[in-house]
Amino acid sequence: MFANYAPLIVDGLADAALIFFVAVGLTLVFSVLHILNVAHGSFYSLGAYLSVVIGTFVAGRGWPALSFLALLISPIIVTLALGPLIERTLLRWTYGRSEALQILVTFGLFLILEDAQKLIFGVQSYSQDAPMTLLGTTQIAGIVYLNYQLLLIALAVLVAIGLRLLLKHTGVGKLIIAVVADQEIARAVGIDASRVFMLAFSLGVFLAALGGALASPTVGVSPGLGAETIVLAFAVAAIGGLGQIEGAALAAILVGLTRSAAIYFFPEFQPVVPYIVMLAVLLVRPYGLFGSIGLRRI
């Protein structure tokens, strides 16, 4: 029985892992800044591009193992270069303004970043395979899987646990929770909410770029990757409940598994499955699986 469904589950979880990195960043930013960041997908693609460029550079010079380092360095570079800059120069002017304006600003940012990527990286497709080649393969239920795919699942679990630990057991996390719960009271007790906003946004950028970097060895990187990713991330965040880390994790698993099942049983429906799931969930729970109308928490 397990042998029949094992491939479906493994594929679904590997898919879910990649979706989770982006969706959790999106949901974190929404939770703290109250902004639905349309440009979030661009950070994903920037992480992917940078990782491939650095990874292929080091692999081409005889150090393929260093391409693993590129997977970590790339999101850090993207975060340091763009996170604080965008939050301090662009987003801060939108706080407290209408949601329509916020969406328009982040959509404008998305368009700028997409064109900037074309200018910097060109329009060709990029790929790197050193990380997945180096890690080898494993057979599960008669099917060869890349160990890299299994590593992605493990990393997603670690990131989910790490985020929860960060929020619950560190000073920074507690500051974020305080700002999410009530910004005015947080400011009244001396918390620098602006700094928390910048940190939370940069963390969101890092998670998106990390998702892109980790995805880069298993996907082709080309213009349009960011747009495709953000649409899916929105669906996952909506299913889980905007602002909910556990919700994002559960929604990513749900979407990953249903997408995988669709490819196995109803391949025609695969592209629309995430949105069918989203519709079904929102019809029953309009605020998502973990969302609620009154309580603000993360």
Place this chain on the structure above:
Amino acid sequence: MIHLKTFAAAAVALLVLAMPATAQSDKPSEVGFGVFTFTSGPAAAYGMPGRNAAELVIEQINAAGGIGGVKIKPTYVDEGQGTEGVVAEFRRLAADQNNQVMVAALSSGNCLALAPVAEQLKMPTFMWNCDTHQLFLKDKYKYVFRTNSSTVPEFVASALYLLSVKPDVKRIAIINPDYAFGRDAAAIFTAAMKALKPDVEVVAELFPKLGSPSYNTEISRLVTAQPDVIFSNLWGADLENFVRQAAPRELFTRSKVILALGESILQRVGTLLPDGVIVGVIGDGWWLSPDSQKNPQTKEFVETYRKRFNEYPVFPAFKMANTINAVKVVYGKALADTKGKWPTRDDLVAAAKNLKTETLTGTIELRDDNDGLVDQVIGMTTKDSGHPFPIMGDMVRYQASLVTPPVGVDPLAWIAKLNPSVLATLPKPGSYK
């Protein structure tokens, strides 16, 4: 009176003398060509070789004096902007009378959208890469020509070759892009296989969307279906991504795989593909084919292309080069028909009718319905000590007439009538050498 007669005679004489000069001055200083291909996005991996070839061939033609002394001025249009934008660009270019020819397009979807527009605007359009057989299936066009083969001969050739090298095939799986080209190919390949070997069974049929970055779940699904043969007409970066993701997962060693457009990525994936994968060029544009090797013009094109673009020209480059060279032939014919007067768009259309011309890799023949007849070259990957990537071995060159339904015959009905006995009469793998 005498003076008047003398004056009239002189005027007539001057007019007659001036006529050749007037005809000469009809010629524009340059003629515009719209060249449509993908230069962005995942499809650019396939489209850029076409763009590069156009640049090279047009430069060569211009360096040799142009067409009848007129230089070609190309305007390149990126099909990556989507069909709506492509149609708008086509209309914009067609509105300029200096643009006389459109070399469009790469995508079957764009071709189907552009053909009626070309007809409406009376714009001579040479479809350099359109493969869908639907192009001339129902509609008759005067201004649209396909200097290329269609999905029917291309994927009937895949089925014929497969049954030549693996006659015992029972279970087939298909993974094609989710649009006209992929859907048509699946229907044609399946119909051909069922006609030629009625006991075959389709055990999986997947249509991932065009531009999909990941195929990992599809790869698992294909493996679990345990097919004898996997057929795919993925192309561009999609095909490259698929190969990069499938090769380490042993897909190519577990089943016989047909990559109908596989030659286009051989140089990019290097040694990832094992020997024995069936690869095609959907046409005859293989730079190492015997016909290419014995043609000095082709060898020069290959060498110039390699030096400039740092890779060998893959088959989309030949489709484009052959089309532009065919358009040059059309101009030559039109100039002869108009006795040196610069041809109008309608003159070009008249000259293109039933064109038959040599190309860098074989021949193009335009039928009564303006569809192209091009031979099909297909083979299998094999290692080659001269290159860091596999090349095509065990090649066959199927004559266009063998794999193309006659004019006016429904292609799927023609395929359904294919008789298994035809297999015994086919040229054998390795016969094209």
